Amino acid sequence: MTPPSGGAPLVSMRGVGKTFDGGLEVLRALDLDVYPGETVTLLGPSGCGKSTALRLLAGLARPTRGEILWADPAQRERLGFVFQDATLLPWLDVFDNVYLPLRLAGVSRALAAPRVEEALALVGLSGFRDALPRELSGGMKMRCAIARALATRPVLLLMDEPFAALDEVTRIKLNNDLLALKARLDATIVFVTHSVGESVYLSTRIVVLAAKGGEIIDQIPVDPGMTRDGEYRLGPAFSQLSRRASNALRRAMGEDGP
């Protein structure tokens, strides 16, 4: 696959496999390069190993085979991760939740405050810094989780089906916000989803994984220059890409395409 910006990948997975202790093989041998500035979507049916691939990239699990190579090993420490649930600490207010990664890194509150405020402003939560998680809506909780991931100014943002539990309206809103964020921060994102529409809307490249073993069925490049808005959602390019992704997804589940 041709890199969007040329140059070396930020991180490469080479023949990465993962077998759990019980003997369940989730990933057989995944080869994946992530280039700076990309939004790569891992699209696949439930249980295809896409979340496992993300956890391996994050270092939350160790691969049983293969290796994960970082262009600059120091960058593997500079990750943001957004989980499927917001995973906020219920006893901390919004500010302290976003401050958490910096606090764990030993950054003082005073020193961290500007960066926390900046992250809150990026996701539109500046007015809610004193609110507790239980006082927030599902969408706002997720914004808070994104702000927390951004507080460390990550090189790579990993997102594991972050909007799957949200209603459609909130989901579209957050998709747009994520695109705006990406444009502002020039971030590199690896995004896991099982929604074809979401993958076509957000990505610069869609990687479709097979239901078993996580073999790559198809890689679909999406023109990064295209304006992503309501028009794009209704346009011919979107439906063409969606069709291709849907067909790949069908093949991924072992069904024959048209």
Next chain:
Amino acid sequence: MSASRLNLREILAAAAPPLVAFAAFLALWEAVTRLRGIPPYVLPAPSIILQKLIEDRELLFSSLLVTLSITLQALTLATVCGVLLALAMAQSKWLARTLTPYAIMLQVTPIVAIAPLLLVYLSPPRAVLVCAFLAAFFPILSNTALGLASVDHALLDLFDLYRASAWRRLIYLRAPAALPQFLAGLRIAGGLALIGAVVAELAAGAAGQGTGLAFRIVEAGFRLDIPRMFAALALLSLAGVAIYGALSLLTYYSLRRWHESARERGA
């Protein structure tokens, strides 16, 4: 937010029905003993018990202080030891597996049966303290250990991602996450510490030692001073209620901001 403040009117509204019922019960008791002419050495009327409480106040309240002081000492000791051991067990699965059967054995062995044995080896005040400690220790240990062990997996992942040290993981995640369970254990332990202290005092009191409230009950029993027995019992009961109330308040104020158990529904 109304959930974050105790409203005096709401408290009164909640407390009124049981208080009225209690007053009615006392009135009935008083009426029956007077109308039927039941002598005080069989069943003293509430007014006689109150009178006794006032007459013997110096003796009874100093005994109350003794019992309360031992109970609180035992509770403090049980909290420190229980939390420390739970922390150690959370760090080491091996230690947890080794100690858990003994902790359970200690819990299921009736404390009444241990008290006489403690009195063989320890001075009565020391035996009372140890007995109260043993009763209070287990609920704190088991609840805190449970709380520390049942931290949300996704949150542990989050702390892994940011390479949090074991210490930071403890103070920013495990300790606050375990707080509700610890406090539930503490509330149970408060009542059990009082029971443990009374049980040991009764055992020691039979041997002619001790000055706590339970000993006053035994002593009054020997003298057939039934009103004083009731008066001491009333004080013990009040002490138990006070301990439970204080620990409930502590729980409420520690958790009211975020935990479901301390929040009103619909707030």
